[in-house]
Amino acid sequence: MQVETMKLFYHILILVIVGLPISGNAQQKEIVAEKGDGIYKLLTQNGLSFSEYNNAFIELNKNRLGRNNTLLAGVKYLLPDAGTNGTPATSTANNIGTVKTFDIFGPAYKNVEIISDELNGAVYYLVPGHGGPDPGAIGKYGNDSLYEDEYAYDITLRLARNLIQRGATVYMIIIDPNDGIRDDSILKASTNEVCYPNLTIPRNQLQRLKQRTDAVNSLYNNNRNAFQRMICIHIDSRSVGQNIDVFFYHDKRSRTGEKTAKILQKTFQDRYNINQPGRGYKGTVTERNLYELRNSFPVAVYIELGNINHQRDQQRFIIANNRQALANWLLQGLITDFHTNK
Numbered sequence: 185m186q187v188e189t190m191k192l193f194y195h196i197l198i199l200v201i202v203g204l205p206i207s208g209n210a211q212q213k214e215i216v217a218e219k220g221d222g223i224y225k226l227l228t229q230n231g232l233s234f235s236e237y238n239n240a241f242i243e244l245n246k247n248r249l250g251r252n253n254t255l256l257a258g259v260k261y262l263l264p265d266a267g268t269n270g271t272p273a274t275s276t277a278n279n280i281g282t283v284k285t286f287d288i289f290g291p292a293y294k295n296v297e298i299i300s301d302e303l304n305g306a307v308y309y310l311v312p313g314h315g316g317p318d319p320g321a322i323g324k325y326g327n328d329s330l331y332e333d334e335y336a337y338d339i340t341l342r343l344a345r346n347l348i349q350r351g352a353t354v355y356m357i358i359i360d361p362n363d364g365i366r367d368d369s370i371l372k373a374s375t376n377e378v379c380y381p382n383l384t385i386p387r388n389q390l391q392r393l394k395q396r397t398d399a400v401n402s403l404y405n406n407n408r409n410a411f412q413r414m415i416c417i418h419i420d421s422r423s424v425g426q427n428i429d430v431f432f433y434h435d436k437r438s439r440t441g442e443k444t445a446k447i448l449q450k451t452f453q454d455r456y457n458i459n460q461p462g463r464g465y466k467g468t469v470t471e472r473n474l475y476e477l478r479n480s481f482p483v484a485v486y487i488e489l490g491n492i493n494h495q496r497d498q499q500r501f502i503i504a505n506n507r508q509a510l511a512n513w514l515l516q517g518l519i520t521d522f523h524t525n526k
Contacts, residue, residue, distance in 0.1 A: 222382025290364015316385025321421030342511035
């Protein structure tokens with residue numbers, strides 16, 4: 185009898201050890217990381233928002249991660265349960281008033297209050313220009329250099345935060361693991377930006393453009409039934425004496441892209457009329473045969489925010505409040521676009 189009891193005990197013990205996942209939650213899924221995988225890729229390819237579930241993933245797998253939370257090829261990682269980290273950003277109707285943490289925005293801005301669900305159902309792919317080995321345009325401001333990729337990235341992050349606050353799903357296609365939103369006037373240059381999911385940005389220009397466009401298109405296929413937009417944000421480089429307004433490009437084949445660009449343009453015109461009456465606004469909407477516009481699956485708009493070499497335009501970038509204003513005005517235009525064209 186004692187022998188039979190011991191056999192039953194060991195049988196039950198084996199069932200417990202083999203039958204339960206490490207976390208003790210039978211619903212959690214394990215994924216084996218492949219070479220080149222990052223957290224962003226693992227989450228988004230399994231239907232989880234990076235911004236919503238990144239912290240939960242790191243907490244679950246903190247003993248299996250490499251330096252700077254990198255994934256190790258061949259190692260099994262647990263995916264957070266959908267719902268254990270709050271409702272995804274695509275469905276915020278019952279989340280209004282909650283505060284969520286997004287480390288990508290940096291220490292001062294990582295806590296984000298959801299203030300509305302007016303962009304619920306909208307998906308945005310935000311592509312700040314250049315990055316990695318390519319700083320883009322470089323302007324001179326006194327003894328300092330202004331790097332296009334740093335200012336475009338900061339403004340894009342501010343826009344991403346605005347969109348999330350209104351219930352949108354946002355994908356940052358170019359990501360700097362260290363630089364969140366910064367309020368400094370002079371943003372220091374870095375070269376550690378990566379492309380979704382966690383890819384080294386190549387030096388070759390065509391390869392860079394293809395890499396980020398492919399990233400957007402792969403995500404587009406996963407969100408086919410959603411309202412989707414790709415927004416590319418750049419800063420132009422022209423002669424020192426040429427003052428320009430914010431202007432917009434679209435692909436010549438995209439009527440919806442043209443409509444979206446015109447809505448953004450009108451938003452800027454209206455905001456200047458309110459904030460600087462009599463100033464006038466000369467920002468244009470035009471067709472342009474750019475790789476990202478030509479090859480992206482979602483409706484795309486390419487935005488030039490000003491001339492990095494012009495003293496007046498530089499104030500648009502070096503003053504943090506002005507960078508935030510640009511992000512706010514873009515948000516207002518995108519809200520109008522969503523409710524006009526969805």
